[in-house]
Amino acid sequence: MTHKRIYVLNGHPAESSLSKTFAETYAAAAQAAGHEVRLTHLHDLSFDSDFEYSNFAKTKPLEPALETLLQDIEWSEHLVVMAPMWWGGLPAKLKGLIDRAFLPGRVFDTRVPKGKMPKPMLMGRSARVILTSDTPGWIMRLMYRNALFRQLRTQVLGFVGLKPIRITHFSGASAPAPGRIDRWIGKVTRFGASAV
Numbered sequence: 001m002t003h004k005r006i007y008v009l010n011g012h013p014a015e016s017s018l019s020k021t022f023a024e025t026y027a028a029a030a031q032a033a034g035h036e037v038r039l040t041h042l043h044d045l046s047f048d049s050d051f052e053y054s055n056f057a058k059t060k061p062l063e064p065a066l067e068t069l070l071q072d073i074e075w076s077e078h079l080v081v082m083a084p085m086w087w088g089g090l091p092a093k094l095k096g097l098i099d100r101a102f103l104p105g106r107v108f109d110t111r112v113p114k115g116k117m118p119k120p121m122l123m124g125r126s127a128r129v130i131l132t133s134d135t136p137g138w139i140m141r142l143m144y145r146n147a148l149f150r151q152l153r154t155q156v157l158g159f160v161g162l163k164p165i166r167i168t169h170f171s172g173a174s175a176p177a178p179g180r181i182d183r184w185i186g187k188v189t190r191f192g193a194s195a196v
Contacts, residue, residue: 003034004195007076009069010041011083011094018173018181019082022130022188026080029192038072042093045069049096056104066101073107078126078195079162084173085133085148098156107160120161127162128191132173140169166196 008030010023020041027039045065053059062070073079083094090098104110109119129152133140140146153165168191170184 003036004030004077005036005075006030006038006078006080006195007072008037008039008080009082010039010043011081011091011097013042013091013093015041015043017084018132019084019130021185022082023080025185025188026082026130026192029189030195033193033195035195038075040069040072042091042097045097047097047100049093049100051096051099056110059103060100062101062103066097069097070101070106073122073125076125078128079157080128080130080191082130083132085131085135088144089148089151102156102160118159120159123161123163125162126196127157127165128196129157129165129167130170130188130191131167132170134172134174136171137169140171 006027008023008027010017010020012019014020023039023041027037030037047063047065048060051059083090089095102108104118107121109121112119131148135144140149149167149169153167157165168187172180176184
C-alpha cells in the first residue's frame, strides 16, 4: 500500500464532540498503517471568521492559524474533514474558516479568460468528509436533495480541485441506538487504515 500524507480537520467548534472522536480515531488508524498525518481541531484555532467584504478585491491578512491550515492542506495528498450538520449547513466557525482561507491565489486561480471558470489549485488531492446529523438519510435525500453534500462536493472541495470526494453521513447522532457509535468508530477506523 502506498503511504499518503493526510490532513485531518475536526470541524466541530466544541472542545468535546463526536467529530473530535472520529478525527482522532481516523488519525490514529492512519498513523498505525504508516501514513503521515497532521491533525487540527477547529476549537484550537484563533481567527476572525467574518470575511467582512463584498468581494475578493480586499481581504484581511490571514491569521497564523489560517496560514498553517492552508500549508497543511497544500502538504497533504488526502484531506479529511469531520463536522456536524447544523441547520442544514456547516457550523459557523467552519464556514468562516472556508470563507477566510479559501482565497484566490491560494486555492483557485481567477487569472483565466473572461467567461471561464476559475482554475482549481488543489488538484491531485482526494477528500473524505464525515458528517453527523440528527436528520435521517432518507430525509436528506428526498426532502433536502442532499444539498449540503452537493455543496461540499461541487461548490467547495470540488471547486478547488479535490477529487474524488467521498462523503459519509452518520444520522441520529444526538441519541444513537446502543452500539451505533461503536459501529461508526469501526467504520472510521477502516477509512483511516486505508487512507480513504
